[in-house]
Amino acid sequence: MITDTKCVACPNNSSILITNKQCLPCVASKNVNDKKACLIYHKYAANTTEGIANANNTTAQGGDIITYTLTVTNAGNADYPNFVFHDDISDILEYATPLNLHAGKLDQTGEVTWPAITVKASTTSPVQFTVKVMNPVPQTPANPTTPTSHDLIMNNVYGDVINIHLPCGAVRCGETAASSLPNTGPGTTLFISAAIVVVAGYFFARSRLLATEANIALHDGVPGGL
Secondary structure, X not given: OOOOHHHOEOOOOOOOEOOOHHHOOOOOOOOOOOOHXXXXXXXXXXXXXXXXXXXXXXXXXXXXXXXXXXXEEEOOOOOEEEEOOEEEOOOHHHOEEEEEOOOOEEOOOOEEEOOOEEEOOOOEEEEEEEEEEOOOXXXXXXXXXXXXXXXXXXXXXXOEEEEEEOOOOHHHHHHHHHHHOOOOHHHHHHHHHHHHHHHHHHHHXXXXXXXXXXXXXXXXXXXXXX
């Protein structure tokens, strides 16, 4: 039996028909069942040791405690059941150890998962986890094949990008400075060398010319010459 959708009530609001645009969970929804399009994700990090509420793009020290907060906002008009928070913290774990996952579970790949919840319409639900920066801060050399690994940055993305920088030791600071120097190549090096030779030659010739002129002037100033 074929049901005429023109006469079907909206599952999210029985007072209107399913064909009514207001039946969509939110403006971004493609259909009446597309509730996921209404979810908005955000992330925050606070350095509780340093008293920094927004630790993004700040530098943490060894031993600092960082608390991350993940949120999901349901901007739609229908509840979202069985929502599960997932967060890959593998990059954070290169420099920090978990203190409290707040009911989350960490797997071997570095992903934390929290129990499923129902995100009510027009509400925001949070979860948290807390880590402690290793002391001393590991100075593992960077690997060119994985540039984002061991880069002295605890990077994490959940809707927002959170980067917490870490101090470098003498060796790592030297590596960073060396890697930041421009690669001029042999052509540029030869050009610079040639330019130095030309400039040095000019000043050498100029000094000899001045010496000759001074000698002539001295002779001209003595009556009868020598």
